[in-house]
Amino acid sequence: MPELPEVETIARGLDKRVAGDTLESVWISSRKQPLKSPADVIATTLEGKRIVRVHRAGKHILFDLEGQARPEKGRLVDRGQPRPAASLPTSQWIVHLGMTGSMVVCEPVAAIAKHTHLIARLASGRELRFIDPRMFGKLSVHLHPGGFDPGGVEPLEVSEGQFIELFRGRKTPIKSALLNQKLLRGVGNIYADESLFRAGIRPRRRAAAVTREQLGRLHSAVREVLREAIALGGSSISDYVDVDGEEGFFQLQHRVYGRESEPCLVCRTPIRRIVLAGRSSHYCPKCQK
């Protein structure tokens, strides 16, 4: 499942390739599962719009769009007086990759992969395609000024004070609190385990029992782990395709995640795996308290 660093990498890659381009026409498959806005609303919101910027919010990819809705066929268009920029409708196309979703920028002649749910033809002649075999991904549009807000605080922007306030006094295990998207957005299972290891905190510890000092360490660890992974271009473990259709990214070396029974890289104690709220959690029983 793509986590924050992978989504950041994809959003940056898309921004580099399609910002400034215009979505000329959109084809949407008849499968309803990925659509969180009606197909016709997605199509009319996207068609004719210029992509101003592609960026990430939590694990969502946001396409900031600019331009007026395409006039209906046969309607007279007044080309004399362009409306001032301020009155242009603000809209965003929001893509969530789910477990297996990917976005590909390619030439129209490229073979259409199975499970392609959306194809946008770009003014540059290329196509932007959304592919998702398992259909946990989501496509939607956001039409309100002010922009889409997925809730929670951005982990790369949260201050130490803000971070401590988010977790202080919570009765849930610290790992569950880290995964709670209403608190921090975008921290997933792998990076939660890795951050807790670096901060020396066991995943099952109650958040309320974690000291301010340890929360301060966790704050640094979360940001450090995410930044390192972004620098490497994400470290997804599933089969994963970037915007060019190239497979694979360098992996951030996981120190605990997926290393059950292997020796801790710091103290050689075998790494333990427990199941917490249905998710695997990995930790070193000696380095983490």
Ligand SMILES: [Zn+2]
């Ligand atoms: Zn250890």
